[in-house]
Amino acid sequence: MSSKIYLQITSGRGPAECCRVVALVLERIMEQARKAGLNTEVLEREQGVINRTLFSATLSIEGKGCEDIVKEWEGTIQWIAQSPYRIYHKRKNWFIGLNSFIVPDIKDTNEKEIEYQTLRASGPGGQHVNKTESAVRAIHTPSGLSVTASDQRSQLQNKKLATKRLLIKLAAWNIEQSMQAAQKNWNNHNNLQRGNPVKVIQESLN
Secondary structure, eight states: OOOEEEEEEETTTTHHHHHHHHHHHHHHHHHHHHHHEEEEEEEEEEEOTTTEEEEEEEEESSTTHHHHHHHOOOOEEEOOOOOOOOOOOOOOOEEEEEEEEOOOOGGGGGGGEEEEEEOOBBBBBOOOOOOSEOOOOOOOOTTTTEEEESSSSHHHHHHHHHHHHHHHHHHHHHHHHHHHHHHHHHHHHTTTSSSSEEEEEOOOOO
C-alpha cells in the first residue's frame, strides 16, 4: 500500500449532528497522525450550516504506518450522543462514513472529460507573479467540478498539478455521492440500523 493515503470523511448530507461528528473525527485523526509522526494535509473541507460542523472533509496522510490509521477508521462510524442542537430530540445515534481512495494516474485520465482554462496568476497585494497566463483551471465537464493551480511558474506544470487536484476532488466526490444515497436510505428507516460500524464512540458532541 502507498505511504500516502487519501481519506474522505462525509456526513452524506446528514443532519447537523452528523456534520459535527465529521469535524470531530477529522480532529481526532489528525491528532492521532501527529502523535504517530505522520504528515497530514486537509485538501478540502466543506463547512456545515452550523458553526464547527463539516459536511465533508478530504485529507491525505503520509508516512510509515499510515495504513494502521486507515484500518482503524475506514467504514461507517457510529457516534452516540444527545443532540447539542435539538435538546428534546430522542435520536442519539449519528452515523458518518470514512473511505480511503487512491488517485488515478494522470496518464490514465480521459482528457476529453476535462476542460482547461488559462488565467493570469496573481501574487500578494494583487501584483502579478508574471506577465503570462501561467495559472490553469481544470474543469471536469460531466460533473462541473473544477480546481485551479497557480503554484508553479510553468503553465505545463500547473496543468499537471490542476489535473491531479481535480482527480483527487473527483474521487472524493464519487464517495460523497454514494454516502448521500446511503444516508438518505438510513433516514427512511425508523430502526436506524446501519450495518456493522467499524468504530462506535459514545461521547458528547460539544
